[in-house]
Amino acid sequence: MSAIKPDHAVLQQAAHWYARLHADPGDLQTHREWQHWHGQCDQHRQAWHYVERVGQRFEPLHADGEGALQALRGARRPTSRRQVLRGLATISGVALLGWLGWRHGGLPDLLAAWRADYHCAVGEVSELRLADGTRLWLNSGSALDVDYRDDLRLLKLIQGEVLIETASDPRPLLVETVEGRLRPLGTRFSVLQREGRTELSVYQGAVEARNQAGDARAVARAGEQLHLGRQGISAVLPVNPARQSWSKGVLLADNIPLSAFVEELSRYRHGHLVVAPEVADLRVVGSFPLHDGEQALAMLEGVLPIRINRPLPWWISLEPR
Template identity: 50%
Template sequence: MAALRADYATGTGERRELRLADGSRVWLNTGTALQVRYQDSMRSLALLAGEILIETAPDAQGRPFFVQTRFGRLQALGTRFTVRLTDQQTRLDVFDGAVEILTQYGGQRRIEAGGAARFDDRALTPLDGADDMRAAWSKGILLADNMPLGDLLAELSRYRRGHINVAPAVASLKVMGVYPTDDTDQALAMLAQTLPIHIHHSLPWWITVDAR
């Protein structure tokens, strides 16, 4: 397990904030494993699993700041950004400053503030723009702005144990609102109040969402 190799880790539904030796701040989202390696020549984080939000601080020694994932390396250029690692890819959203991407296969691209990208072991793909939801989790909320219900529930399921099964008939319903990640039952109840859906708690760890 990635958590066993990590210096810092979070469990399901847990968040954590770190202040590093140079003053940089890192927030760990649910299910995250992180290694911190500060050396004389560089500041380096290795994201083994999950998602982090980073606010880098100026370094008195002028050392570069890197984030490594299994798909490549990111160099922060005075910035605030999120990095999310899945089995298939790494996603980057940049909110301030810029981040330089160098993939494992040699692809390279600089992402400026307001930009985003995803990359794996074959391709690096720029995205339309940074997603505010990628940072909102650090405050314990999920932001939905015309988001398909299926996508929102997939995000919400990261914060609770068990499985949420979504019927195809309601998966494409559009959702807007602010939903708490610290109380996923409340978030589900809020959805049931505003959408034509019914939520079945078949078992404590199995929930089905279908049409009302």
């Protein structure tokens, strides 16, 4: 099979076929038409496989309704872990684990997130104050472990993003991710765990970064950011102060491409968001609510020449109007 990635139009066709087949599984004429489309080329088959794979993750969650979403929203604090597990037990285990594996990168990551000291559900932001007075804000779908010892304060970011405002304490504070360790020097900063890299943004003070191998070191100061990988550290770049607005439940867009805005917005909602290439470079400016994804999409549709296309409940596409 060809390795060419299906384009947006072909993926949209596949999503519409998926919707038609699931709306009436017994319609033989629709099935024959779909088979004809499916057999036309490799791109059609690749697009179908992609949409089917997404559907296997998201559709069971929609089918189980609010019970599943409420169970997921409960996974924010260690005190709720038992209630969460009881809630999840009422949902189809295989379907839910498949969906969570898609969202969190696999079963090992999922289990690590469940066992973490602090959780935050998708679409929510939690504010915490630790024993030493350090303030934390956990972003959507994040998980964090806290290990305070007599000689060390260690925070381990398992997934997602955390904004940290450090408190004065004689013990050093370290933040650990898959890619390395960060040592703040009396500061306010955020750490975002993406696939294959850690993003550090510093708003006050300074933070020293070291990669996992220990052979690369850099310091980011107020107004700077860098990316940390297992093999090295990127150059220091300016950071947008509005980047931390998520801690107040707001997504600030300062003349950014629609594709970048939607990529960020997708972290705060269940489902799959895609952007047509014809509108991907439209510029977005404004303040959007993170806790209400539908309102954010409606606001976009009201100010940009786009329309929201929903072939499936969990597949939303932003198209030219």
